[in-house]
Amino acid sequence: MDGAATYRDSRRRPLRDQNGPCEAPLTLLLNDSPMATLLATPEALEPLALGHAYTAGWIGRADQVTEVRLARLRHGLAVHLSVAPRIEAQALALRRAAPSLSSCGACGLAEEGQLLAGLRRLPARPPLAAAALWRGLEALSAHSAPGQHLALGLDARGRLLALGRDIGRHNALDRVIGEGLRRGSDPGRHFAALLVSSRCSLELVHKAVRAGISTLATLALPSDMAVEVARGCDLNLICCHRGRDLELLSGQAPDTPENLL
Helix, strand or coil: CCCCCCCCCCCCCCHHHCCCCCCEEEEEEECCEEEEEEEECCCCHHHHHHHHHHHCCCCCCHHHCCEEEEEECCCCEEEEEECCHHHHHHHHCCCCCCCCCCCCCCCCCCCHHHHHCCCCCCCCCCCCCHHHHHHHHHHHHHCCCCCCEEEEEECCCCCEEEEEEECCHHHHHHHHHHHHHHCCCCHHHHCCEEEECCCECHHHHHHHHHCCCCEEEECCCECHHHHHHHHHHCCEEEECHHHCCCEEEECCCCCCHHHCC
């Protein structure tokens, strides 16, 4: 086997010289009610909080949040989303039964049925054209950062509209969806596709469907359950096989036959 004969010893390297990704506990609150704590990259917190609140079903529109406030906690950060008491009461019914350190937002839910809450059949739309998705993959490569996942919001020509970068792939996707909300638009109308630098779990499918975005492309193979749910929701789910091949796993046929081999 090729490679160095021994390890490069960096055990005494100061953390400030490590150049690794940052993560911190991030507590999301509706008014003063704690809803969830994520491990996330501590930057661009407003779109992350809005996106997570939206895809978790706590809010249905961006204008239901009247104010976003940040506060420091002992070990992390808190993001307070100010909402009407009615919205807070409805969201509290969805709050997870047990705490979770997972950034995916699914672990710790009280009932299995909550995993599928809010799913629906999307309007039938063709997937992003293959040439446009290749353009998005070029942008994904150009904006990659060591140790972090990347999510892109693309237009119909594969051009970059929004970028989310985080240590968690689910957080990165929430950042893109939240950015669409923050711009005052329905994410499903604003973005033609989402592209994520990871494998595809059920949670990513859930977030894309909740946001009404018709095409989701991921670099690595999705789980069987992710494909099953994507097919039931008519989501165009595409595996990019690490940029080697584009495989359409669910959804509608492309506009032109030559896009589907």
